[in-house]
Amino acid sequence: MIPAKFDYIKATSIDQAISLLSQHGYEAKILAGGHSLLPAMKLRLNRPSVLIDIGGIDALGSITDEGDAIKAGANCTHYEIANSNLVKSHVNVLSQTARVIGDVQVRYRGTIGGSLAHADPASDYPAAILATDATISVRGSNGARDISATEFFQGIFTTALGEDEIITSIRFPKTANGTYVKFFQSASRFAVVGCAAVKNGNGIRVGITGVADTPYRASAVEQAYDGTTSAADHAIDGVDVMSDHFASEEYRAHLAKVFVRRALEQL
Amino acid sequence: MEINLSVNGSQVARDVTPMTTLSDFLREHLSLTGTHIGCDTSSCGACTVTMDGKAVKSCTVLAVQANGSEIITIEGLSENGSLHPVQEAFKEHHGLQCGFCTPGMVMTAVDILQNNPNPTEQEIRHGLEGNFCRCTGYHNIVKSVQHAAQSLNA
Numbered sequence A: 001m002i003p004a005k006f007d008y009i010k011a012t013s014i015d016q017a018i019s020l021l022s023q024h025g026y027e028a029k030i031l032a033g034g035h036s037l038l039p040a041m042k043l044r045l046n047r048p049s050v051l052i053d054i055g056g057i058d059a060l061g062s063i064t065d066e067g068d069a070i071k072a073g074a075n076c077t078h079y080e081i082a083n084s085n086l087v088k089s090h091v092n093v094l095s096q097t098a099r100v101i102g103d104v105q106v107r108y109r110g111t112i113g114g115s116l117a118h119a120d121p122a123s124d125y126p127a128a129i130l131a132t133d134a135t136i137s138v139r140g141s142n143g144a145r146d147i148s149a150t151e152f153f154q155g156i157f158t159t160a161l162g163e164d165e166i167i168t169s170i171r172f173p174k175t176a177n178g179t180y181v182k183f184f185q186s187a188s189r190f191a192v193v194g195c196a197a198v199k200n201g202n203g204i205r206v207g208i209t210g211v212a213d214t215p216y217r218a219s220a221v222e223q224a225y226d227g228t229t230s231a232a233d234h235a236i237d238g239v240d241v242m243s244d245h246f247a248s249e250e251y252r253a254h255l256a257k258v259f260v261r262r263a264l265e266q267l
Numbered sequence B: 001m002e003i004n005l006s007v008n009g010s011q012v013a014r015d016v017t018p019m020t021t022l023s024d025f026l027r028e029h030l031s032l033t034g035t036h037i038g039c040d041t042s043s044c045g046a047c048t049v050t051m052d053g054k055a056v057k058s059c060t061v062l063a064v065q066a067n068g069s070e071i072i073t074i075e076g077l078s079e080n081g082s083l084h085p086v087q088e089a090f091k092e093h094h095g096l097q098c099g100f101c102t103p104g105m106v107m108t109a110v111d112i113l114q115n116n117p118n119p120t121e122q123e124i125r126h127g128l129e130g131n132f133c134r135c136t137g138y139h140n141i142v143k144s145v146q147h148a149a150q151s152l153n154a
């Protein structure tokens, strides 16, 4: 399969990528690992006429210790995140999440920035982003800004990212104790349901992906949490549960409760 | 666009359109047809090659993205006419039937063993998650990788 015709530009800096993006407008797309975009282009679901490859921009590629937080550049691959000692020791829930994305080949190429920008409702990272209360740093022609986890995700394939903005990094507050559990789609390995939970003082924070068209913080679970797993019954309180050929609404609702319970058991 | 890369140890320079995938580039431009295209949608792993030492699905990498990189395909594994230990193990332990998935399986197995010279059976199965085989039922593939690990460590 061959994608529709496009021009390819390899960007060498963040500024250049942003200026190319504002110059070409909606005709252009950023290319990171290509593991969501290229399959969509080959199926002609997406036909950008310009691809701006940010894959070689070093400034987007590192994982650093920022004192009270770990910062991951947008271009960090799932493999790099899963195997980073900084991530393992300070944001273990993120490491656990990256390890169960797709397969080895996907983890070598796919990036955290690409996954977040793409905002597939069955993607894994959003649960950990919400549970750790991470901040997404973005830059565009109007400058840089930070977007909170709860504001970032807005719907199926929809985020708070502006037209000419790119994600530069994600800042994860250090969280000692956390876990990610997921029910795999049997063929693609995406998350039918994914639940990340972290300890937050005496309480917990819980992020859920795959269940609704937008990933969400399970506030009802957080409020009901009493140290046992009974709060899992509130997994879908106030949530419009999705239904598709992988799982009906009823089944997904059931899975959400089961996977929140399993996450709480591991805290 | 002009790209320059190393394929199986030789430097190659070619003019490609940006739309060319790495898998098409290897097969059509370099006639390296050992890299198979199964699904062409990043699901089956038949097209796996290593790029800078990492297993990638070449149907989901643009040739222009591979500019400057080092690619090894199934054709590049054998040395002086003798099979690579992973290839030898697949042959010896019936790790293939029709052979369609085999180049991808072998390239992924090489990657697994590079990172983890003594993988458990579970780690091998997890490592091969992105490679589908419609013939063998996987058991002999896993066995082949286990034997390859032994001979590489010997």
Ligand SMILES: Cc1cc2nc3c(=O)[nH]c(=O)nc-3n(C[C@H](O)[C@H](O)[C@H](O)COP(=O)(O)OP(=O)(O)OC[C@H]3O[C@@H](n4cnc5c(N)ncnc54)[C@H](O)[C@@H]3O)c2cc1C
Pocket (backbone or CB within 6 Å): A029, A030, A031, A032, A033, A034, A035, A036, A037, A038, A039, A074, A075, A100, A101, A102, A103, A106, A109, A110, A111, A112, A113, A114, A115, A116, A117, A118, A122, A123, A124, A125, A161, A165, A166, A167, A168, A188, A189, A190, A191, B041, B042, B043
């Ligand atoms: C076989 C297979 C299995 C998979 N399984 C899973 C799974 O289990 N769980 C899961 O979560 N995902 C899964 N994925 C998706 C995978 O994680 C992708 O790598 C990821 O969704 C996209 O990252 P990318 O770097 O490849 O982005 P690309 O495909 O390059 O880009 C995706 C989108 O994001 C935009 N973009 C990229 N980077 C930026 C940036 N820095 N700023 C702004 N916009 C940007 C692009 O313009 C594009 O619209 C799977 C993919 C495949 C092919």
Ligand code: FES
Pocket (backbone or CB within 6 Å): B036, B037, B038, B039, B040, B041, B042, B043, B044, B045, B046, B047, B048, B057, B058, B059, B060
């Ligand atoms: S042909 Fe590339 S993954 Fe199937």
Ligand code: FES
Pocket (backbone or CB within 6 Å): B095, B096, B097, B098, B099, B100, B101, B102, B132, B133, B134, B135, B136
């Ligand atoms: S041997 Fe036939 S598909 Fe694997």
